[in-house]
Amino acid sequence: MPLLSLKDVRIGFGSGPGRHEVLRDIHLEIQEGEFVAIVGYSGSGKSTLLNLLAGLLQPDAGSLQLRGLPAPGPGPDRGVVFQNYSLLPWLTVTENIALAVDQVFPEWQPGQRAAHVRRYIEMVRLTPAAQKRPSELSGGMRQRVSLARALACEPAILLMDEPFGALDALTRANLQDEVVRIWLENRRTALLITNDVDEALLMADRILPLSAGPGATLGPSVSVPLSRPRDRRSLHHEASYKHARRTVLDYLLGPGSHAKLAVSRKLVLPDLLPEDLDGPRPSLFAPPKRRAHSATETVELH
């Protein structure tokens, strides 16, 4: 049984002719202990997909299941690392994490909770900054706090929404290694959303490309059969790396990527029906016959 699954999910915003379809036909199954990456264009609905998985958005159609059971709204069983860190600026690092820990493990002793918080600060190597506020930290450090907060809730799955998007290249590489190290230590299920194919190849077991919107959908799963730990310097030369990279890029850049664009328009037909000459002549004062319904035509563009 998959840990987390989406079936036939469709979501959009607005209604009527102004409706903007973001995602359609989303099928997704994540197994226990897997590291899955979803790669897609910016603006294709990656964050919408993550918000769906986190329970912050409800799908218009289809279902979200956690361990085979319909998942209710958001909860700490799905830890989320947001792109913009989402730390509470008036709390210190310790307090930010303690807020989550106190909420998720209310039955623990206060000392046990404090030790738990310390352990996760230690895990992301922020012990010296434990009493600082987010405004005193660099972007990379803030994202570490966000990661520690999500992990400290001991979620069934860790959802990461472009966690390294706002970081410089060196910090990003550093933090990527860190996330993989933590994941290897705990073997918790993880889902990474990113727009960087190389990042996905470096970190994930399996890559799902997301086509460009509107109406984006997931492409076929591409597995990354590379042994761990992966070395980012020698990785590029391995045949399976090249193959997986090409498959993902082919989907993202190739014809399958763009959703079929269909234009539907209302056909403007004369309001009056032609007179039927075979039948009996209608009375001169009878109201003219009018068309009962309008017609539309749909043209698919290629």
Next chain:
Amino acid sequence: MKPLQRLQRFFLESLFLPAVGLLLCLLLWQVLSGKTVKTTVRDDFGDLVTVTKRVGLSKDLPSPAETWAASKTYVLQPWAKRGELDQGILAFTWLSLKLVAQGYAIALILGTPIGFCLGLSKSFAKTFDPIIQILRPVSPLAWLPLGMVLFLSVKIHVPGAGAPYTASELAAIFTIAVCSMWPTVLNTAVGVRAIPQDYLNVAKVLKLSRTKTLLKVLVPATLPYMFTGFRLSLGIAWLVIVAAEMLTGRPGVGGFLWQQYNALNYAHIILCILTIGFVGYALDRLMSLVESRFKSV
């Protein structure tokens, strides 16, 4: 920048230029004000009499020197109490501040929750926003008579606080509360609406209860806005007290001002105006200090 240069700049910008401004204003005041001229004339009966006359652009306006001479006692003995309406200037200020503090406290206690409700609930906002928009621009001078009517037969006796509240006292407190509430209400509402979705997402993902979300996320996130509202409210409360005291004739800076106007002691009016200005400035500085403490977080 060299230390000497910095010192020069400090003298120029913080001492010299403000002093120039002050001198220019005093000069303008001196030019506008009148002076007393004594002439000796022979009257119709042939006696020599001294006639005192005031001349000048605005001949009844006392000059700076005359103002100081007339106000000296009030400033140099600031806590003196010679009579109910004849006290030192700080004694009057203290009386006014006590009343302001009570009205302002009521305004904050009522205004903040109303602001939260307005910001959190769309239907609450739709229900009460028109009323608030209509009541907000009403002048304190209009609220005061209503307050008098409301509290005419109400007797509030706080144990251990001496004499019971009089109707005019309660009316003044009511007016201050009603008039100074609105900036707090509106700023709190704006602050609640401006809370980033991220913070609310955190609360949702952690499944914080409603009370916990309010105390741990909503209130801290709104504090900077709330304090801007508190500061504006305090400014208004201080404006209103003067009007309230003038109308009710209660002892205080405003009451003193009005009484001295009726007694033709024009110099004291200027003394009161300056006092009101200085106290208002001090209150605003105090609040902005508190505000910046919360904004820096």
